[in-house]
Amino acid sequence: MRKDKGIVIKNIYYMLSYAFKILNQSVYEEVAAEEFEDMYNLFSAILSKGIGLQLKQGLYREYKNCQDELPVMRGKINMPGTIRNRLGHERVLSCEFDELSENNTLNQIIKTTVMLLLRNRDVKSNYKDDLKKKMLFFSGVDTLEPSAIQWTSIRFQRNNQTYRVLTGICRLILEGMLITTEKGKYKLASFIDEQRMCRLYEKFILAYYSQHFPSLSVNASQIAWAVDDDIRTMLPQMRSDIHLQKGNTVLIIDAKYYARTTQEQYNKHTLHSNNLYQIFTYVKNRHYAFGDEPNEVSGMLLYAKTEEEIQPNNVYRMHGNKVSVKTLDLNLPFTDLSAQLDAIVREHFGDTLVRR
Template identity: 50%
Template sequence: MGERSSWGVPAVTTKNGTILIKNIYYMLAYAFRSLESYGYQEIAGEEFSNIHDLFAVILAKEVSRQIKRGLYREYHSRTEALPTVRGKIDLQGTIGNKIKRERCVTCEYDELTENNPLNQILKTTICLLLRHGKITDERYAELRRILPFFSNIDEIDAKSIAWEAVHLQRNNQSYRLALGICQLILEGMLLTTESGQYRLSSFVDSQQMHRLYEKFILEFYTAEYPFAKASSPQITWALDDGAGTLLPTMQTDIVLSRNNEVLIIDAKYYSHSMQYSFGTATIHSANLYQIFTYVKNKEAELSDRPHRVAGILLYAKTDEALQPEGDYCMSGNQIKVSALDLNRDFQEIQARLISIANQFFAA
């Protein structure tokens, strides 16, 4: 069973703190906008006792949709000794067959197969949830019904998946949501015991939650805040000599812009949202330097016209007693620091995000 919030609603423990399980769904729904467009709204009304159960129902529904559509197939090159010619003859292999007095021809040919990395990832994730996930009998049965469609597809080592090498094309774009859920499960929840066996943790890894948190906020403002454009652009360094070859890229998380009014939001999801030195708590210095740098370089970009640029460090609230909160004016720019409580009713989270944007654009 999962944990429960202070008022008895099912919640999940992350390294950051507790989050209502239903809010994980809403965050996923914004991060993967297809959750809403594909008619998954009924999931929002269900109760989930733990995070495994939520991921299992979304994965089962999405993979079932893919099966109806047809599993993705791609050509793989094979070399095989055959009684008749298929594809291109491998001369060296065929000579070897003759030497061994075997009546076959070694051929190289391309085979269209479902046994490819995309389907292997789906099967591996389903099998791990079945073997190690804390899921209800109903979810277990749903996943079991899917497995026969993957009988000709191999399982792979979950920790060997090179996610950066997984590229979707026009003819397999429908896998995007399913693979996103698989990556969240495998990278964020997969642990290995001392005996080498896999187990699924009941919390979600902080790094994966950071990505989900950041993507959720960006997509929330894209969908729910029409008064400003939401994007995630790079900011150019304001250089005097133009020689910035070795400078790091300033990649923003969320930027809300209207005309020349710009609010830069840096989303932060940490186990500890404050830093401590000799018992004194302060805001993470690197985070503050980062948002200040973004704001000042963006302001330099707009210096030839009327403008207003501000920044906010938006931490996910932890279970710690002290939370980062502050409103500062630094070199003429407003820099805010605040914490978003993900362990609240989702309507409160929505209202808080809208309020943050309104405070800047209505000022």
């Protein structure tokens, strides 16, 4: 099986399945069972299934303001336009009205992403044929300039909630895989960029522990600064990637996905200093929050394993707390990857912890 930037392609699907729980629905069973050689075909298969599911429910439509010249009144009359028509001896009314339209941002994002996949020569013909059939239902939908999409302005509500996962997958493709050629044309890279992959990696670990270890409190919690006078004005937020807790035992995990897990200077490998400072700060402030209560707060930097010769695997005792640095091998079959994550939990919370 070909690997994508050191990661078995199949594991990308599993990571997406945890991050976007809807992918566990039966409609995606064929995708889960298939072997993929690259990212293009994996995303094409996921989008094809997701769009098909959305078409069965109906494409989301929203009201758009329209203006047209009509023989009968609709909505409200645009007087300047109507007068202009009369002066030109045209017996039509210039009308302004609202009309439900499928040509909205959510559908435009889907079509834009699919059109990029269709232009990619590495996407297999069977996926292209399937996507082309589905695009027939998007004939009235425009495409967008990918770099101009305002992702933060997108709002989901009851009528378009089913688009949340499809939009998330499209964003991962458009933001994480899109590159511009010298001629200003767009094409897709064969891998997701480091920043987007880091977010997926973090989401996956959080969702994995939340699903399989119900006896733990699992979240991405905010950690309060342990200040003596209760004044926290202008202090930056401390939000952990993964916060695991059972009673007064806490493990704070910072998930890191880098091309290089260590930094090198004068032929000496060391940990990324900012990462170590950050996890130590999280651990000590969380520890102080317990006050006089007995507690065990630990921290972990969990790097995605790279192909570098030197990989960190260290445990430190820092001012009474354990801080460890480990790597997670995403290049293994998922059963082995899962075993690595389970071992981390049992190491900190005991072997009796029940996995669901």
